[in-house]
Amino acid sequence: MKIVIDNAIPYIRGAAELLGECVYLSGSEISASDVKDADALIIRTRTHCDKALLEGSSVKFIATATIGYDHLDTAYLDEVGIGWTNCPGCNAASVAQYVESAMLQLSTEGVISLADCTVGVVGVGHVGSLVAARLSALGCSVLKNDPPRQEREGGYFVSLADIQQAADIITFHTPLTTTGPHPTHHLASNAFMRGLKKRPLIINTSRGEVVDTTALKTAISEGLIRQAVIDTWENEPHIDRELLAKVCIGTPHIAGYSADGKANGTRMALQAVAKFFGIEKEFDIQPPELPEGTITASDPVERKLQFYNPLRDSEALKKNPTLFEQLRSNYPLRREYIPMINQ
Numbered sequence: 001m002k003i004v005i006d007n008a009i010p011y012i013r014g015a016a017e018l019l020g021e022c023v024y025l026s027g028s029e030i031s032a033s034d035v036k037d038a039d040a041l042i043i044r045t046r047t048h049c050d051k052a053l054l055e056g057s058s059v060k061f062i063a064t065a066t067i068g069y070d071h072l073d074t075a076y077l078d079e080v081g082i083g084w085t086n087c088p089g090c091n092a093a094s095v096a097q098y099v100e101s102a103m104l105q106l107s108t109e110g111v112i113s114l115a116d117c118t119v120g121v122v123g124v125g126h127v128g129s130l131v132a133a134r135l136s137a138l139g140c141s142v143l144k145n146d147p148p149r150q151e152r153e154g155g156y157f158v159s160l161a162d163i164q165q166a167a168d169i170i171t172f173h174t175p176l177t178t179t180g181p182h183p184t185h186h187l188a189s190n191a192f193m194r195g196l197k198k199r200p201l202i203i204n205t206s207r208g209e210v211v212d213t214t215a216l217k218t219a220i221s222e223g224l225i226r227q228a229v230i231d232t233w234e235n236e237p238h239i240d241r242e243l244l245a246k247v248c249i250g251t252p253h254i255a256g257y258s259a260d261g262k263a264n265g266t267r268m269a270l271q272a273v274a275k276f277f278g279i280e281k282e283f284d285i286q287p288p289e290l291p292e293g294t295i296t297a298s299d300p301v302e303r304k305l306q307f308y309n310p311l312r313d314s315e316a317l318k319k320n321p322t323l324f325e326q327l328r329s330n331y332p333l334r335r336e337y338i339p340m341i342n343q
C-alpha cells in the first residue's frame with residue numbers, strides 16, 4: 001500500500017510505515033501526479049481534495065488529521081466512492097484552551113470583565129461544548145446557539161438574535177458550510193454586526209469565512225463591537241493586514257495546535273486508515289512532555305496563562321504577517337492545562 005502524507009503532520013513518521021510505503025510531501029503542494037498511484041492520503045487543511053486532484057487516481061481513502069473538513073469535496077468523494085474521515089474532537093480541548101486563555105488575558109488587561117459576563121457560543125459541538133463548560137466554570141452565563149442541534153434535540157438553545165441582544169462576548173465554533181438549511185458562510189455579516197446590542201468581543205476560531213472580514217473591520221472602526229480575537233481568516237495565508245492591525249489578538253490559525261491535539265489527530269488518522277484497509281495495528285502516539293521548569297505558577301489563572309497565552313502567537317504574527325504559514329509550520333511545543341494536584 002502507498003500512502004501520501006502531509007510532511008507537517010507531527011509524530012507520524014515511523015508509525016505510518018507500519019501501514020505501507022509512505023511518501024511525505026508539503027500539504028499545499030500535493031498534486032494529481034503525486035497521488036495518481038496512491039491508495040490513501042493522510043492530510044491536513046492545506047490539501048484540497050477534489051476532482052482536480054483525484055480523478056483517475058487509485059486513492060481509496062483519505063484521512064484528514066483535523067476536525068474541519070471543508071477542504072474535502074465530500075460530495076465528489078461520495079459520488080466516486082472514495083472513503084474519507086476527519087478526526088472529530090481531536091483538538092477541541094486545544095481550541096477551548098485558546099478561547100479560555102484569550103478571555104483570561106483580556107480580563108487581566110481590563111478589555112473584558114468576567115464578572116456578570118454573558119457569552120454567546122455559536123455552534124455547540126465538540127469545541128463549543130467544551131468552551132461553554134469552561135466559561136461556565138469561570139462564572140460566565142452561557143447562551144448556546146446551534147440550529148441543527150436544536151432541530152434534532154430541542155433543548156436549551158437560543159436564537160442568534162437572542163445572542164446579538166444579550167451577549168458581551170460571542171465565540172464562533174461552527175463548521176464552514178455554504179449549503180444546507182443553516183449555511184455558516186458569512187454568518188457574522190454586516191447585518192449581524194448592526195444587530196449587536198452590547199458592543200461584544202467577537203472571537204473566531206472556526207473558519208475565516210464564517211465572519212465577513214469587511215463587516216468585522218467596519219464594526220471595529222464604528223465601535224459596534226468592543227474588540228476581536230481572530231485565529232482563522234478569510235483567504236489564509238494571505239490575510240487582511242488591516243484586520244490584523246485592528247484586532248487585539250490575531251493568531252495564525254493555531255488554536256488547535258496543542259501537542260495533545262496534534263497527537264490525537266495523528267493517532268486517529270492512522271487508526272482510520274488501518275481500519276479502512278482491514279489492517280490490525282494500534283498506534284500509541286503521545287505528545288512530548290514540556291521541559292521541566294516550564295510551568296512554575298501555582299495560582300490557577302497564572303498557571304493557565306503559563307501553559308498557553310495567545311498573546312505570544314499574536315505578537316509574532318503582528319510583527320511578521322507574511323510568515324503566517326511559517327509560524328504554523330514551526331509551532332513551539334504547547335501542552336494542554338494540567339491543574340496542580342490538590343487544586
Ligand SMILES: NC(=O)C1=CN([C@@H]2O[C@H](COP(=O)(O)OP(=O)(O)OC[C@H]3O[C@@H](n4cnc5c(N)ncnc54)[C@H](O)[C@@H]3O)[C@@H](O)[C@H]2O)C=CC1
Pocket residue numbers: 067068069088089091092095122123124125126127128145146147148149173174175176182183184187205206207231232253254255256257
Ligand atoms: N482554529 C483551529 O485551529 C480549529 C478550528 N476548528 C473549526 O471549528 C469547527 C467546529 O469544530 P467542532 O466543534 O469539533 O465541530 P462539530 O461538528 O463537533 O460541531 C459543530 C457544531 O456547529 C453546529 N452548527 C452547524 N451549522 C450551524 C449554524 N449555522 N449555526 C450554529 N451552529 C451550527 C453543528 O450543529 C455542530 O453542533 C470545525 O469545523 C473547524 O472548522 C476546529 C479545530 C481547530
Ligand SMILES: O=C(O)C(=O)[C@H](O)COP(=O)(O)O
Pocket residue numbers: 044045046065066067068069091253254255256257328
Ligand atoms: O482541526 C482543524 O479543523 C483545524 O483547523 C486545525 O487545527 C488546522 O490544522 P492544520 O491543517 O494546520 O494541521
